[in-house]
Amino acid sequence: MPNERLRDAILRNGLTPVVVAERVGVDAKTVERWITQDRTPYPRHRHAIAAMVREDVPYLWPDAVTPEKASQIGQSEMVQLYSRRSSVPYDLWRRLIERAMERIDVLAYAGLFLLEQDPRLIDVLRQKGIDGVEVNILLGDPTSDAIQRRSVEEGAPGVMAAKIRQVQQYYKRLDGAPGVKVLYHDTTLYNSIYRFDDEMLVNMHVLGFPAPHAPVMHLRKLNGGDLFRTYSDSFDRVLGASKSRPGDEVAA
Structure with missing residues (x-):
C-alpha cells in the first residue's frame, strides 16, 4: 500500500x-x-x-515509533517544570509570544494575568494575525456550570465569571482582526494550555488552588514524542467544541 x-x-x-x-x-x-x-x-x-x-x-x-520510544522522547520534551505559574519568568511569556510565526493558542478560563503582564498584548495579537499567525483564544463560558463550580472550588463564588467578563472587554478589540478567533468553551478544564508554535506552557490545575499557585510545564515539541502531542490534541478537541459567543450551542 x-x-x-x-x-x-x-x-x-x-x-x-x-x-x-x-x-x-x-x-x-x-x-x-x-x-x-x-x-x-x-x-x-x-x-x-x-x-x-x-x-x-x-x-x-x-x-x-513504538509507544515505549514515544514515551522516552516525550520525557525529553519537558524543558522546565515550575512549581507554580507565578514562578514562570515574564520574559519567557514575552519571548514565546513574540517569536511565534505560525500559531498562538490559548486555552484558559480567563487568563487575565496575560493582559495584566503586558497591556500591549491585544495589539501584539492583532499584528500577529495580520502577519499570518493563526491565533485562537479559548475562554470559559461565564454562564456555564463548569465556571460556577471552579469558583466554588476555589472558595470565591462568582469570581471566575467576573474575571472572564473583564477579559471579554479587552478581547472585543480583536473583533474582525484577520487570523484571530476568540471563542468560548464549557469544558471542565484540567489544564490551561498556552501554545506558541512548537513550544507550550501547560498550567496544571489542582483542586482548591488558584491557577497561579499550580505547577507549569514548559514543553518543546520533538519529532516522535507523545507528551507535547497529548496536550496539542487536547487543545484541538476543545477548539472543535467551542462557540463564538457565551451561551451559544455548538453547531452539530
Whole structure:
C-alpha cells in the first residue's frame, strides 16, 4: 500500500522525490519505494524528511515509533517544570509570544494575568494575525456550570465569571482582526494550555488552588514524542467544541 501521507506532504511542500533524495543523500528510487511501497526509512532519514515537509514522524510513519520510544522522547520534551505559574519568568511569556510565526493558542478560563503582564498584548495579537499567525483564544463560558463550580472550588463564588467578563472587554478589540478567533468553551478544564508554535506552557490545575499557585510545564515539541502531542490534541478537541459567543450551542 502506498504511503499517501508522505506523497501528499512532499507535493504540498513543492518538492519531488528527486529533490528529497538529493537533500537526504539517497537514491531517487529509494524515495520512490518509501512512497509507493510504504518502506520505512532509517531514523535519520525519517527525521530529515519530517523536518523538510513540516510534519511529525508518527504522522508520516505511524508504525515507526513504538509507544515505549514515544514515551522516552516525550520525557525529553519537558524543558522546565515550575512549581507554580507565578514562578514562570515574564520574559519567557514575552519571548514565546513574540517569536511565534505560525500559531498562538490559548486555552484558559480567563487568563487575565496575560493582559495584566503586558497591556500591549491585544495589539501584539492583532499584528500577529495580520502577519499570518493563526491565533485562537479559548475562554470559559461565564454562564456555564463548569465556571460556577471552579469558583466554588476555589472558595470565591462568582469570581471566575467576573474575571472572564473583564477579559471579554479587552478581547472585543480583536473583533474582525484577520487570523484571530476568540471563542468560548464549557469544558471542565484540567489544564490551561498556552501554545506558541512548537513550544507550550501547560498550567496544571489542582483542586482548591488558584491557577497561579499550580505547577507549569514548559514543553518543546520533538519529532516522535507523545507528551507535547497529548496536550496539542487536547487543545484541538476543545477548539472543535467551542462557540463564538457565551451561551451559544455548538453547531452539530
